Amino acid sequence: MRFDETYSGNVFIKSHPNYEESTAVLYGMPMDWTVSYRPGSRFGPARIREVSIGLEEYSPYLDRELDDVKYFDAGDIPLPFGNAQKSLNEIENFVKRVLDDGKIPVGMGGEHLVSWPVMKAVYEKYNDLAIIHFDAHTDLRTEYEGEPLSHSTPIRKIAEHIGPKNVYSFGIRSGMKEEFEWARENGMHISKFEVLEPLKEILPTLAGRNVYVTIDIDVLDPAHAPGTGTVDCGGITSKELLASIHAIAGSDVNVVGFDLVEVAPIYDSSEMTANTASKLIREMILGWVK
Amino acid sequence: MRFDETYSGNVFIKSHPNYEESTAVLYGMPMDWTVSYRPGSRFGPARIREVSIGLEEYSPYLDRELDDVKYFDAGDIPLPFGNAQKSLNEIENFVKRVLDDGKIPVGMGGEHLVSWPVMKAVYEKYNDLAIIHFDAHTDLRTEYEGEPLSHSTPIRKIAEHIGPKNVYSFGIRSGMKEEFEWARENGMHISKFEVLEPLKEILPTLAGRNVYVTIDIDVLDPAHAPGTGTVDCGGITSKELLASIHAIAGSDVNVVGFDLVEVAPIYDSSEMTANTASKLIREMILGWVK
Amino acid sequence: MRFDETYSGNVFIKSHPNYEESTAVLYGMPMDWTVSYRPGSRFGPARIREVSIGLEEYSPYLDRELDDVKYFDAGDIPLPFGNAQKSLNEIENFVKRVLDDGKIPVGMGGEHLVSWPVMKAVYEKYNDLAIIHFDAHTDLRTEYEGEPLSHSTPIRKIAEHIGPKNVYSFGIRSGMKEEFEWARENGMHISKFEVLEPLKEILPTLAGRNVYVTIDIDVLDPAHAPGTGTVDCGGITSKELLASIHAIAGSDVNVVGFDLVEVAPIYDSSEMTANTASKLIREMILGWVK
Amino acid sequence: MRFDETYSGNVFIKSHPNYEESTAVLYGMPMDWTVSYRPGSRFGPARIREVSIGLEEYSPYLDRELDDVKYFDAGDIPLPFGNAQKSLNEIENFVKRVLDDGKIPVGMGGEHLVSWPVMKAVYEKYNDLAIIHFDAHTDLRTEYEGEPLSHSTPIRKIAEHIGPKNVYSFGIRSGMKEEFEWARENGMHISKFEVLEPLKEILPTLAGRNVYVTIDIDVLDPAHAPGTGTVDCGGITSKELLASIHAIAGSDVNVVGFDLVEVAPIYDSSEMTANTASKLIREMILGWVK
Amino acid sequence: MRFDETYSGNVFIKSHPNYEESTAVLYGMPMDWTVSYRPGSRFGPARIREVSIGLEEYSPYLDRELDDVKYFDAGDIPLPFGNAQKSLNEIENFVKRVLDDGKIPVGMGGEHLVSWPVMKAVYEKYNDLAIIHFDAHTDLRTEYEGEPLSHSTPIRKIAEHIGPKNVYSFGIRSGMKEEFEWARENGMHISKFEVLEPLKEILPTLAGRNVYVTIDIDVLDPAHAPGTGTVDCGGITSKELLASIHAIAGSDVNVVGFDLVEVAPIYDSSEMTANTASKLIREMILGWVK
């Protein structure tokens, strides 16, 4: 007696009703308790699903339809309010199971710290892993005001875990001097300000590698993504981010998981950011999940 | 692998997962195509569910908990955009089935016209039916600019269908002169401006009757319900509307169905109206569904 | 070839197309250059007209229709930006002509200072004039930071001009100590905090008098009128203000002009304040213009 | 006694008071009843006029002033709420009269479906007509959920009516697979994603042709036009759209009519979209109306 | 060379520049990391100060001026993001020093949990302490989803600390069944739904007692306080809350400290809630600080 949910906004549009048959698994990570500035990204995943029903099911960029891929939407992982460590554990456990079942994890945040346990779990499975990271911010702090679990630390954690040389950041325009120095001294790749051009140069060097892609929506200029906690001018357009997704799709890397984080609906003019996030997810699914 | 939906916002909080075992059935009627002024109530039901997770499960007004009632949330009825007649047919068919299964229909609008097919279906089952109607507006037009299917006509339609003497409107503060005259001449009960006091006087006269209650959220003053299409000052407080619900709960009428309509999230400051709607629904379920 | 403007929102709903035949004349005074806090009321009159088309043409409070009164809408008086004195002169000249033509001036603000030249012009015609003033604020300053032309001075100006004993303020909940003292010492009538009850007591003492009524929308609580420059909690409901208008309508005073000021659309949730203003104007026209 | 309306916001800035003397005729088509996603464009034309008074009267792009062209603003065509077919008939009748009088029709929407009767009427007069269409969407559906009158169908209708080879779409980034295929198979011209460059290539091929131009404001990126029903990232800038208008102005096509549709004020941050629409209309009038 | 800050909005209006000479000390507690629903109250104290400059310096309710009291504004206590325990320690230490210096602490939240260390510190000094608590919520949980530090627990903590019989809650309309039962079984005073009337009855029984007052702004109806994390309809008006403050001012209790919490600017229509909060603080300072 429950109406079909395909276009309900309760699940990402056209997501497959069956977990076992699916190749990819979407899940929300509604956590924002470590953000230093404006909270609100806990409501991101629900809003992205809600507006996804406004999407067309066909991508004229990739000439592929959502019917061509089977992806399951598991909903939001229940997380304990205000407890960062327990929340990260829940996320890690869930993603491990998804990976064990041979499926591609597709995460929606939430603050960027949620990517840390995911990337750790993915690395456990793929030990040649490289990280492609789109962000306005370095996210390379070791702690924030004494707290090692902070939304400004996830890239540092994964870089130390898998080796800084395997991490590629694009579009970075903010960070502490120490963060940029650490990256430079440790061989991490940071493309300051620019995204598409350096990405096109780097992709051939990653051919054949297993890659996890994490997109902080604030890599976009605030004009294109006002609905996020930390707006920072001087960013790229949504057109360039779409082209970057397509560049990865057209390359020889093997995307084994990805996420899009930091969408905060309360600051979102015209639900623009949530709409953009849903289109980006459609393109990543159609472009990266074979 | 789908996370439990009890607190997901995809369904009304604590709604029962099983249709057959449930006493009441919630459903959304996401239609706003006949509104003459500001559209947007099509998104009402989804937002009411979303914010319902902020509710406490216990009512200190009624000393009863949501666990004490089994209600199923069927989701939004899929309706064809822009086609009013087909939409009303879909609603009527669904509600008939709910009634045939011996369950209480609990509707969420959408524009007020959606109540018309519901009330018709309920009357088919209960031919002693009386209607209790809370609204700022008479909704007694026969047509609006030539269109007989309009959000300003549902009460006229049901009044003509079941007899005007069986319809009781409360809080009415806007309408055409002809509408008020028609009501007076045909014995329909209109309580102008006031709600709780006239309701308390009328309830004893309805003792033992089967009653359908339809609440247009604009019976509240715009201060209490900005999130609706047609704001009209001079209305009642949410406190008075809660007390009215409790007055019905404490009376000897038999509520056989009810709805709450005209919540339009786009105009809603602080999601106040959606929150209020979700609390009103909780109180109606706890007070009226035995 | 111009479409009829009766319901266009360019003029107040149902305003009469002909000046000569009209009993009352509406006009906007789009000035906000002396406000000390949040500007924006210059856009008030246009927005009130725009939303007025959502009004019903019949008042169930007064059992009268807009067709029963002929009122012309002259549009907004063109005012020189930033020049208060010239603006006041323009207003005064216009209102004098309206009065000379034997018509009732109905003004829409704009900041409250615009009422000063209007009241002066009305007093020139009716030298027994009394002022009824609804406001959260005393508006009895002699100057604001050195400027004698300020939105906090109009009531002081008119009180000194026609004698403080002829001025009756209601709902006042903010002002300087000196303002309250000046009123008390000079026999001006201030009803602190309350509106309807003291008004009912005073109206019989004004029987037969010519009266000008000026409503600062901030007499309403911010819950009922968020769209204004200076919100001040502890105010009255729109229900009480409607009842106050009806009390004047039912009294023996002779309303020779009136205005409603300080509506600022940019702060207006759900266009609630503009809608309320348009309904208040409808009730004043139907109740006060014979 | 009515104040001059040239700068009132009731008419488009500087519009000519006399129909007969005018070369072009502006009119609003306040209809949004077939939209599948977010309604609200019915209020677009009024808001565009309102903000037009903030425009400069001179175009530094074209070195021409509004005084150099005579255009009349007829106001909004009165349309029956919720009845698409009757609404389209009203529009068609009005535009036919404008064309019969030898004037250029300049429409403001409203949803995109309103362009269909206009283009049909224009084709009746100019049987060599070509359509230039700026949009994020193909608008080539034959129906939407069973309804042939839908805001996603107008280009299909005109393409079938005048022959697909005479229709040129630019900036398209969303649509069904079937729509793109139909266009390709039937010789319709679709420039995916890009606008200015393909336009510059195509314009010479249209030299001497009578052309109708229809702009769906969502061809702009949501960053530049949040105030519309269906935001879709990856769009062009307002700078590029201005340049496209100027490219047409500098070409040898003969623009015989044009419109701009889908502005929805309720979603519009800072009234940016309405302001942009009013500037685009100024440039089109100055550039295309000789 | 720094401009005087009295009216800058950087400090509460008219706050005294000198700590030593002051009788009361204002401070902000910008913490919201344990809230389960909508975060944002961390920005409350700054916005309350900012809008306080719109206040009149005189209270017509109390016939007293801000110049009659010396209060220092210490600014916001620097708190470590996301670490509740450390934050509470910082608050407790600061308040202890204020109390040691013989001054009255006046706190601005921030989530309600911040009141817990304050009340603990106050109790250390005044062991006959009673708590007067205005709130929509019981705040009597022992933990929230396993976390004992939660914004739904502060009243339970202080009740267990000083004895439930010494705690008086007013306006409560939401909570778990267990919370209400615990209160009843342990002799805590809860006035459900109502505020002013029960307060007037209880105040005489507290004559001579030292009292700490904590106001959760959500005791107000959402119409009056939309700017808060958890809106809950059926609340009181700002007029009633003002009257309650004045009732305490007129009683024989000795207010030794107070706070106002849960103002969240991001949800605040027209900055109404921040304005109301600033006026409430003015009245509390003028009424309670002798």
Place this chain on the structure above:
Amino acid sequence: MRFDETYSGNVFIKSHPNYEESTAVLYGMPMDWTVSYRPGSRFGPARIREVSIGLEEYSPYLDRELDDVKYFDAGDIPLPFGNAQKSLNEIENFVKRVLDDGKIPVGMGGEHLVSWPVMKAVYEKYNDLAIIHFDAHTDLRTEYEGEPLSHSTPIRKIAEHIGPKNVYSFGIRSGMKEEFEWARENGMHISKFEVLEPLKEILPTLAGRNVYVTIDIDVLDPAHAPGTGTVDCGGITSKELLASIHAIAGSDVNVVGFDLVEVAPIYDSSEMTANTASKLIREMILGWVK
């Protein structure tokens, strides 16, 4: 006892506590009384400071940290509401003192007219002064509706004062025909529509010159700066404006003062414009104050 203000938002982030030791002095000019369209920029400086605490202290563009420059924040200059001439006098006096003390004035507006007295004062000190002006508007009017003190006149005033040949405007896309003609006839430099490219061409010709830079935030496209009074599409990106600041930093001009004006928070989606303004100020301080 006052908490350190470095990160309080009361002063620009990391501003130096000591005037005498500082090289540059920030100050706000909270005036908007001559604006013809949408007021609100009086609140700009306070909001820019408030959001500045979200900035990183390091510029990856310039590889320099805020600790490397000493700048004092004097707060907002107290200005008399509604009195333009007195306000300009206050500004001029303050800036003269700053210049006398050998410090660089860094102003935040407020409407653009505030730059006029500043530029006059700077010219008094540096008689070889050139002005670099970024704006959407010419600001070359001699008066606006009869008022010579208007936000559309400052560049005309300074051009006539120091000679039009010494004024360089960039990004101009709106103005009267007469303004453009006056500029051309008098040798003033106007780069229409474009900014970075013409700036790069002109900078070498200004080598060695003392330069004052005035940025009207509306030079940015509305997509990047919705929070301003007069939005005008077709503007540049924040990326281009940042690059322009860096181009000046890398040139041989000697920046002796600068300002950023016309930020109006009430229209600002996601506080984007205020955030952008604060980052631009950071870059100007780091790039131009040696």
